[in-house]
Amino acid sequence: MVRPQKSRLVKIDPQISYFKPRGVPMLDLAQAQLTVDELEALRLADFLAMSHEEAGKQMGVSRATFGRIVEQARKTVADALIHGKAISVGGGNYKRVGAATNRIFLCDHCGWRWEEPPGTGRPQKCPSCECQELHRKGEKG
Numbered sequence: 001m002v003r004p005q006k007s008r009l010v011k012i013d014p015q016i017s018y019f020k021p022r023g024v025p026m027l028d029l030a031q032a033q034l035t036v037d038e039l040e041a042l043r044l045a046d047f048l049a050m051s052h053e054e055a056g057k058q059m060g061v062s063r064a065t066f067g068r069i070v071e072q073a074r075k076t077v078a079d080a081l082i083h084g085k086a087i088s089v090g091g092g093n094y095k096r097v098g099a100a101t102n103r104i105f106l107c108d109h110c111g112w113r114w115e116e117p118p119g120t121g122r123p124q125k126c127p128s129c130e131c132q133e134l135h136r137k138g139e140k141g
Contacts, residue, residue: 042077
């Protein structure tokens with residue numbers, strides 16, 4: 001009998017569910033599926049440069065399991081890049097932990113969306129267009 005898979009702990013909350021090659025309609029593209037826990041593994045190992053041991057602890061899995069997750073994630077991304085596939089992000093066996101503490105701001109002028117860490121005060125202007133008309137997500141319609 002197969003042992004049930006543990007839910008992997010992830011902090012990432014993907015805001016984008018698809019990446020695709022530019023100029024090719026989605027209908028003409030094959031898709032590669034990247035799970036949320038695989039995306040988290042890429043974030044920890046490649047973006048934050050954590051060791052497999054440390055990243056495995058953060059995701060609540062062993063070092064070896066983390067290694068398999070990140071290996072599969074890299075294979076999926078490489079397949080999509082080499083073969084011109086769209087990458088669909090979603091699914092997987094995971095549990096969200098440690099909800100994002102960053103505050104999200106939106107520019108009323110250009111619509112730019114960005115995050116600011118807590119304790120840094122309210123931004124004075126939009127980093128994209130330098131407009132001073134901005135609001136925190138949830139403050140305004």
